[in-house]
Amino acid sequence: MSHLSEENLDEMIARERATERPPLNSWQTIAAGLREEGMIRGPAQGRWTAPPWLRAAAAVVLVAGGIAFGRTSASRGPLSAGAGDASQPVAQSVSGKAVSRTPAFRSADEAWETLNRAGAEYQRASAYLATINSGAQPRADSASLYTSRLAALEQVMSATQSALEQAPRDPVINQYYLATMGAREATRQQLARPAGFRLTGF
């Protein structure tokens, strides 16, 4: 029986050494293990990731739509059971027109994760905008700005409170109410702070 020469074998070895093959597992498989052991902090990455500004804008639209929805539902009276598909609520703009339909989530956990993420982004965006405003305006104007903001937040509080009376166990409305309450408290504190102090977060 013939044999390959040592040189030929060395050539094949060199080719094998330089050969790259795809990984044996997908990242999702590795990430699942890391998440189980707590080595990944934060929510799972989505397949589609938007730039931060777009996520913040989406969060604002979500909150505004939710408030409008709360006001509408408050004026209409209690929601009757089975009036709509709870898994696919329609978000509404201030004008009352349907602007988007939320995607169908696979589980309550997934929906909560999305909601929390959107809420966090909204708060970060609000904090950033508040910082810009407070730095760009003189003290007197800043005070005026925060006073106006506080008044607006009081109205939002009133709207969400009305919505809660109609649907006290609705998790989305509860989320809006708590977020608004946090923002109102931060604004109150900002108004009470001395001149030159910049708001950096809620």
Added chain:
Amino acid sequence: MITDQLDLKRAIAGDERALQRLWSQHAPHIDAVVRRLCGDLDIAADISQEVWMQIFRALPSYRGDSQFGTWAHRIAVNRTLNALRKIRRIAKLETDIEDDSAITENDSDRTFLAESIEQAMTRLSPGARAVFVLHDIEGYTHGEIGEELGITSGGSKSQLFKARAKLRKLLAHLVDESTPVAGKEHVAPV
């Protein structure tokens, strides 16, 4: 392969994107060594998962004394050999190493035509394959192999000689049918 220090810090802090970047950058090489040492894709996939878990677990202890790829590669080899020992693939490595199992030809070997060196390596005994992969492909010295496998340097050399002889036999038909090596009149002794 240079790994961004910022990515390392972020990965240690649990940033998934940074962890994924490290994995994407090094998985082709790390998984390749796992695959070669195992000689079985399913087993290799399982062990590779364990290997990456171990690499990321150990990340906080990485001091940057060597390149990240070198450090991770060392973990991959250790972890793979340990896993193979556990599943009894090389449980008797120390005794195998002294016998002629690497070169012993059985009936199936006589009719086996390897399409690639990777395929041919699957016909080596686990111990011989480990020595061959570590020395000829991964560039380990016989001393380092001895430490990894718990054998003597001489045992490693002997096993390598036998592994190469078997591979030359299993792959002979490829050269008989293909073009000769540049500058060589005779590529394979008959």
